[in-house]
Amino acid sequence: xxxxxxxxxxxxIVMIAATAEPVLRKxxxxxxxxxxxxxxxxxxxxxxxxxxxxGVTATGERRTLTPRIVGSAEVLQALTVIQRARAKNxxxxxxxxxxxxxxxxxxxxxxxxxxxxxxxxxxxxxxxxHIKGPETVRTTCRVTR
Amino acid sequence: xxxxxxxWWFAPAPAERLAAVRIFVGAFAVMWVGxxxxxxxxxxxxxxxxxxxxxxxxxxxxxxxxxxxLAIAIVTTVLLVAFTLGAAYRFTAPAAAIGILWTLTYRNSxxxxxxxxxxxxxxxxxxxxxxxxxxxAIDRRATTQPVAGYGWVLxxxxxxxxxxxxxxxxxxxxxxxxxxxxGEQLRNQIAIDNLRKALLGDWIAPLATxxxxxxxxxxxxxxxxxxxxxxxxxxxxxxxxxxxWCLAAWGFHFGVILLMNIWFLYPLxxxxxxxxxxxxxxxxxxxxxxxxxxxxxxxxxxxG
Numbered sequence: 001x002x003x004x005x006x007x008x009x010x011x012x013i014v015m016i017a018a019t020a021e022p023v024l025r026k027x028x029x030x031x032x033x034x035x036x037x038x039x040x041x042x043x044x045x046x047x048x049x050x051x052x053x054x055g056v057t058a059t060g061e062r063r064t065l066t067p068r069i070v071g072s073a074e075v076l077q078a079l080t081v082i083q084r085a086r087a088k089n090x091x092x093x094x095x096x097x098x099x100x101x102x103x104x105x106x107x108x109x110x111x112x113x114x115x116x117x118x119x120x121x122x123x124x125x126x127x128x129x130h131i132k133g134p135e136t137v138r139t140t141c142r143v144t145r
Numbered sequence: 146x147x148x149x150x151x152x153w154w155f156a157p158a159p160a161e162r163l164a165a166v167r168i169f170v171g172a173f174a175v176m177w178v179g180x181x182x183x184x185x186x187x188x189x190x191x192x193x194x195x196x197x198x199x200x201x202x203x204x205x206x207x208x209x210x211x212x213x214x215l216a217i218a219i220v221t222t223v224l225l226v227a228f229t230l231g232a233a234y235r236f237t238a239p240a241a242a243i244g245i246l247w248t249l250t251y252r253n254s255x256x257x258x259x260x261x262x263x264x265x266x267x268x269x270x271x272x273x274x275x276x277x278x279x280x281x282a283i284d285r286r287a288t289t290q291p292v293a294g295y296g297w298v299l300x301x302x303x304x305x306x307x308x309x310x311x312x313x314x315x316x317x318x319x320x321x322x323x324x325x326x327x328g329e330q331l332r333n334q335i336a337i338d339n340l341r342k343a344l345l346g347d348w349i350a351p352l353a354t355x356x357x358x359x360x361x362x363x364x365x366x367x368x369x370x371x372x373x374x375x376x377x378x379x380x381x382x383x384x385x386x387x388x389x390w391c392l393a394a395w396g397f398h399f400g401v402i403l404l405m406n407i408w409f410l411y412p413l414x415x416x417x418x419x420x421x422x423x424x425x426x427x428x429x430x431x432x433x434x435x436x437x438x439x440x441x442x443x444x445x446x447x448x449g
Contacts, residue, residue: 001235002276005155008293011274012154012301019267019308027316032200032253033246033266037309038316041325044333052344064346071191073184075347080256084195119344123336127343128358 049120051082051138053098055111063111069101070094082116086138091116095141103145115140158296160280164231165424166299167277170268171229173416174241177265178248179222182215185248188255189214199258200250214251221248228273231282242273265411267305268420271298281428302420303387307377310394314374326371328363332356335363338405350406366400373397380421391418 003011022029022036030036053070055063067078071094085094095114102108121133178185189211196208209217221244227237246269249262275298276291317325324330339353356362373393380387395418398409411417 001238001274002291003274003293004291005151005293008275008297009151009154011271012297012304015267015271015274015301016304016308019305020312023312023315027320030199030258032250032258033263034200035258035260035263035309035312036316037260037313038320039260040313040331040334041317041320042334043321043324043330044337046333046336048337048340050341050344054346064343066346070345072188074257074259075342075345076259077188077255077257078345079341080195081191084256088194090194121340121344123333123340124357126340127336127349127354 046123047120047133048123049118050079051086051116051118052079053082053095053114053116055102055108055143056113056115057110058112061110063108065098065102065108065114069098069105071097086116091139092141095139099141099143103143108143111143113140113142154297154300155294156296157294158299159425160276160290160295161425161429162423163272163275163277163295163298164280164282165426165428166302166419167231167272168229168281168428169419169424170265170272170416171225171241173411173414174245174265174269175222175225175229177262177410178218178225178245181252182218182222185218185252186211186215188252191255195255197256198254200253201247202250202254208254209251217244217251218248221245225269228269231278232284234278234282234284238273238277242270245269261407261409261411264306264309264417268302268416271302271305274298299420300381303380306417306420307380310374310377314371317371317374326364326367328360328365328367331367331370332360332363335404338407342406348406350402350404352403353405356404366404370397384421387421391415391421394418 018034022031022034025036027036027038027041030038053065055065057063067073067075070078071081072078082091082094085091095116098116099114102111102114116138117135118138119133119135122131125131126133189208193208198205208214221241224237224241224244227233228241246266249266253259276295277298279285279291279295317330321330335350335353336357339349339357341347343349373390376390377394380390394412395415398412401407401409402413415422
C-alpha cells in the first residue's frame with residue numbers, strides 16, 4: 001500500500017486507538033491480539049489447588065510428565081486440557097490417552113501407571129522447602145505396551 | 146500544533162529502514178507460524194469441548210476441522226514468506242496480515258490466551274498497511290517515494306509497542322492498586338507460575354527458588370516493572386532515550402526468563418523495539434561486505 005498522509009494518519013489513529021481500547025474493558029476481559037495484558041496483575045495467594053497427571057513406576061517412584069504428553073506443549077494449555085476433562089467427567093479417557101502416549105516413549109519405559117490427581121500445595125513451601133501438600137487421586141490407568 | 150505533530154509523525158526515514166523491519170519481522174513470523182504447524186494442528190484436534198472463540202474467531206459457531214486449520218496455517222506461512230521477500234507486496238502483505246491474525250487468534254481460542262505474540266500480529270498488520278517493500282524486495286517496483294514517506298509506519302509500530310507496555314502497568318494498578326508495588330503480588334505470581342510448571346512437567350525458572358526464599362527483593366522488581374512499563378512513551382523523546390529504554394525493557398524480559406521461564410521471544414530478539422533502532426544497519430553492512438568481497442574477487446588485469 002502507498003497511502004497518502006491523510007490515509008496514513010487514519011491508519012495510525014485507528015491502530016493506536018484499537019491497541020489502547022482494552023483499557024476501557026474490565027482487565028479480565030482478555031482477547032487477541034488486543035489485550036489489557038492483565039496476566040501478572042491479579043492478586044494471588046501462594047496456595048494453589050490444581051489437577052495434574054504424573055507417571056508411577058513399578059517400584060512406586062513418581063515420574064513427572066511433559067505437558068505435550070497431556071495434550072499441548074504449552075504448560076497452561078495442558079492445564080486447561082486436564083481441567084476441562086475433569087469438568088466433563090472425561091478424566092478416565094484423558095488418562096487412557098496419556099497412557100498410550102507414554103507407552104510409545106522410551107524415556108518413560110519404566111512408567112507402569114498414570115495417575116491424575118488434585119493437589120493443594122503452597123507454592124513457596126513446595127519450591128523452596130520441598131514440602132508437598134495433600135493430593136486426592138481422581139483416576140488411574142495402566143500403561144500397556 | 147497539528148502541523149507540528151504531523152511534521153513529527155511524518156518525519157522522513159529511509160526506505161531501507163522500513164524494509165529491514167519488514168524482513169526481520171516477516172522472517173520471525175515465518176518461523177513462528179511455520180515452525181509451529183504441528184503444534185497448531187495438535188491444538189486444533191483438541192475439539193469443540195476446548196473451543197472458546199475470541200477476537201476474529203468469534204464469527205465461527207464451531208471450530209474448523211483440524212485439516213482446514215492446518216491448511217490455513219500453511220497458506221499463511223507461504224504468504225508470510227512472500228511478505229518477507231517483498232514479493233507482490235501489495236497483495237501478499239494484506240493477505241499475510243489477515244492470515245497471521247486468523248491463525249494465531251485461532252490458536253489462542255483453545256482455552257488459553259497467550260500474550261507472547263500480540264505485538265507480532267499488530268506489527269505485521271501495520272507493515273501490511275505501508276510501502277514496506279520499496280527497498281530490498283525481490284520485485285521492487287516503486288520509483289518515487291510515497292507522499293507520506295516511510296517514517297510514520299515505524300512511529301506507528303513503536304507507538305503500538307509503547308501502548309502495550311503502558312496497558313500492562315495500568316492493568317496491575319487497576320486490579321491490585323499501589324499494593325502491587327510492595328512485591329508480594331509479584332512474588333506470589335512467580336511462585337504460582339513456577340509451581341504449575343513443576344507439577345505439569347515444565348522447567349522451573351533458574352532464579353525463582355533463590356529469590357522466593359528472599360522475598361524482599363520483589364519490591365525492587367515490582368517498582369522497576371511499573372516504572373519501566375509506564376515510561377514506555379519516553380521512547381519518542383530522543384533516539385538515545387529510546388535506545389536506553391529498549392535496553393531496559395529487554396533486560397526486563399530477560400529477568401522474566403530467569404524468574405518465570407516465560408520467553409517473550411519477540412522482544413527478546415529485539416524485534417519489538419526494531420522500529421526505534423537503525424534496523425537497516427545489519428543489512429547495509431552485509432551488502433557492503435558482499436560488494437567488497439565481490440570486488441576483491443575480480444581477477445587483476447593482465448599486462449603484456
